Amino acid sequence: MEMKSKVLIAGGTGYLGKRLVKASLGQGHETYVLYRPEIGVDIEKLSVQFPVSIFRSHQILLQLKLVDAIKEAGNVKRFLPSEFGTDPAKMENAMEPGRVTFDDKMVVRKAIEEAGIPFTYVSANCFAGYFLGGLCQPGHIIPSREHVSILGSGEEKAIYVDEDDIATYTIMAIDDPRTLNKTLYILPPRNILSQREVVQIWEKLIGKELRKSSISSEEFLASMREQDYAEQVGLTHYYHVCFEGCLTKFEIGDEGEEASKLYPKVKYTTVEEYMKRYL
Ligand SMILES: NC(=O)c1ccc[n+]([C@@H]2O[C@H](COP(=O)([O-])OP(=O)(O)OC[C@H]3O[C@@H](n4cnc5c(N)ncnc54)[C@H](OP(=O)(O)O)[C@@H]3O)[C@@H](O)[C@H]2O)c1
Structure with missing residues (x-):
């Protein structure tokens, strides 16, 4: 197969990183994985064109070393920093202590932009495995067949x-001029759902209605404050x-693009299809 671009995945052993490596190879890119000891060192030697980084939430600032290395190398066509969640630019009013993730991601964005490095930021919203497995309840990874706690009204999408x-x-976007x-x-239209709608999909799949209780925002925040820092x-x-x-x-303004509109041929997995794995 003819190789298209040289892509470096920093954090390619992680939860999303493994999938990025697979997608990069699948889309015909010569693909490298950056392991811990090499951080900030090998990038010049590899002379990659497109690095994608997926460090953990609490290690976001380590990417400043990558930014320095990319600036020094001077030949990288695009850098995608570790984001892959809520757009940090929209979270300036986020609460403590979780806002540290958004603040750190904004520090990295600032360094990228000040260094003049071409970038794409990816706002991937909710990882299905983290949210759907627990019917949107934190701390649950397999959907119950008996009971679910509804968060607030359960109506927020x-x-x-x-x-x-x-x-x-993400890999389709790395060399796409429209995402420069x-x-x-990433907003698959059929997957924009409230918790109640997710629960209904699960109930239809198992042919049974779950018992429901609800957690108010005050109860949620009070129990959150009893947890350790990382949990909070x-x-x-x-x-x-x-x-x-x-x-x-x-x-989405002029600064953004929506993935399912840019790449309509991708047959994304719907929530219902995803949840069949738990049957
Ligand atoms: N949207 C969502 O629902 C959602 C959910 C979770 C996370 N996220 C976001 O996704 C991104 C990835 O988070 P994650 O928790 O999923 O990551 P993860 O699976 O823990 O993977 C992190 C990767 O970074 C590597 N790494 C860690 N420290 C390193 C270092 N010092 N040098 C080089 N490599 C290092 C790890 O290597 P090892 O294999 O050696 O540990 C691993 O490959 C974050 O930006 C996070 O905010 C989004």
């Missing part, structure tokens, strides 16, 4: 994306998504 689809769209210096929003960071993100509907309350 979120966007659920199969991680393999995130990888496919823009944010790619994650729960803050759930709060903004499930209680405030932060993913769907803004328009």
Whole structure:
């Protein structure tokens, strides 16, 4: 197969990273994975064209070393930093302690832009495996056949994306001129659903109605404050998504593009198709 571009995945052993490596190879790119000891060192030697980074939420600032290396190399056509969630540019009012993730991602964005490095930011919304497995309840990974706790009204919409689809769209975007210096929003239209709608899909699949209780925002926040710091960071993100509907309350402006419109031939996985794996 003729190789198209040289792509480096920094964090290619991780949850999303593995899928990005697969998608990059599948789309015909000569693909490299950056392992921990080599960070910031080998990029020049490899002379890659497109690095994608997927460090953990609490290691986002390590990417500043990558930014320095890319600036020094001077031949990288595009850098996609570790984002892949809620657009941090829309979260300036996010609450503590979870806002650290958004603040750190904005620090990396600033460094990229000040260095004049061409970029694409990917806002991938909710990883399906994290959210759908638990019927949107944090801490649950397999959907119950008995009971579900509804967060708030359960009516706020979120966007659920199969991680393999995130990888496919991301790799399609890396050398696409339409996504240069823009944010790619992954918003599969059929997957924009409330928690209640997700639960209904599951109930239809199992042919049974679940018992439901509800958690108010006050109860959620009070129990969040009893958790350790790392848990609180994650729960803050759930709060903004499930209680405030932060993913769907803004328009994509000129600075962004929507993945399913750019790449209509991609047959993305719907929530119903995704949830069949739990039957
Ligand atoms: N939208 C959502 O629902 C959602 C959910 C979770 C995460 N996210 C976002 O997705 C991104 C990835 O997070 P994650 O938790 O999923 O990542 P992850 O699976 O933990 O993977 C992190 C990767 O970074 C590598 N790494 C860590 N420290 C490194 C270092 N010092 N040098 C080189 N490589 C290093 C890890 O290598 P090892 O294999 O050696 O550990 C691993 O390959 C983050 O930006 C996060 O905010 C989004």
